[in-house]
Amino acid sequence: MSCVYLLRHGQASFEADDYDALSGTGEQQAYRTGADLARRGITFNKVVCGGMQRHGQTLTQLQKGYGAALPAAPVNRDWNEIDHHNVLGVFDERLATAASMRQYLMTQPEPEKAFLNVFTQAVHRWQSGKYNDDYAESWCNFRRRVLKALEATFVELEKGEQALVVTSGGPIALVLSSLMQLPEQNWFSLNWTLVNTGITKILRTGGRFMVSSVNEHQHLDTPASRSMITYK
Structure with a gap:
């Protein structure tokens, strides 16, 4: 073993x-x-x-x-x-970099909740296998x-x-x-x-x-x- x-x-x-x-x-x-x-x-x-x-x-x-x-x-x-920036950026270009994501989250009333929500949606899209050519991996x-x-x-x-x-x-x-x-x-x-x-x-x-x-x-x-x- x-x-x-x-x-x-x-x-x-x-x-x-x-x-x-x-x-x-x-x-x-x-x-x-x-x-x-x-x-x-x-x-x-x-x-x-x-x-x-x-x-x-x-x-x-x-x-x-x-x-x-x-x-x-x-x-x-x-x-x-x-590559979470790639997965997020493909879903919403405002999330493609740390700076742009921070700027986006500053506009949200509950930034942490908003981040989890968009990240979850972005990952589900990535995992679906329907859009493989959109991603670096x-x-x-x-x-x-x-x-x-x-x-x-x-x-x-x-x-x-x-x-x-x-x-x-x-x-x-x-x-x-x-x-x-x-x-x-x-x-x-x-x-x-x-x-x-x-x-x-x-x-x-x-x-x-x-x-x-x-x-x-x-x-x-x-x-x-x-x-x-x-x-x-």
């Missing part, structure tokens, strides 16, 4: 022009993740990092908290998040590349070995919904429940994948750090 730890990145800078960068809270979350893994004596034979800036920054802070050397981490862009291609990344990660592991993968909520939710055979439309709502630096563990034995745990975040669920539990 081998095991892959899927780690969602730390909190990104949602309200900044560059979302693809950790916030101060995100850096602390990642550091605490590393410290908690070290405290529990968890080791990894392989480490893989998605190709986004927030993935690399999360791994850097995690290593600081871990306090010991980790295996060199090759970048695998198949673990990248969906179709839902089917996103699904295919993430499952390919999961397979590629396990191929590198011998029996009894463990890997750490730093990725995003979208790929983790895709793996979960696929392995648990959930309806595809549940992927988006599942994605919203994943905590920044939460860990989901996937096992493989005899060629079969199994979900061992979902969204572990005990490193944040303490009186001193509960305020750092975030979802963006």
Whole structure:
């Protein structure tokens, strides 16, 4: 049996022009993740990092908290998040960039509710498969590349070995919904429940994948750090 730890990145800078960068809270979350893994004596034979800036920054802070050397981490862009600006921008051009989206949301009486509403509609359009040519990456291609990344990660592991993968909520939710055979439309709502630096563990034995745990975040669920539990 081998095991892959899927780690969602730390909190990104949602309200900044560059979302693809950790916030101060995100850096602390990642550091605490590393410290908690070290405290529990968890080791990894392989480490893989998605190709986004927030993935690399999360791994850097995690290593600081871990306090010991980790295996060199090759970048695998198949673990990248969906291009949410593309998905949103195709649905409504006012949402194509961080600046234009922020400007649009400022006109809404309930910005957070308005964002969730338009994002949900945009994702449903993307997932429908009716407009694949409109997007930089179709839902089917996103699904295919993430499952390919999961397979590629396990191929590198011998029996009894463990890997750490730093990725995003979208790929983790895709793996979960696929392995648990959930309806595809549940992927988006599942994605919203994943905590920044939460860990989901996937096992493989005899060629079969199994979900061992979902969204572990005990490193944040303490009186001193509960305020750092975030979802963006």
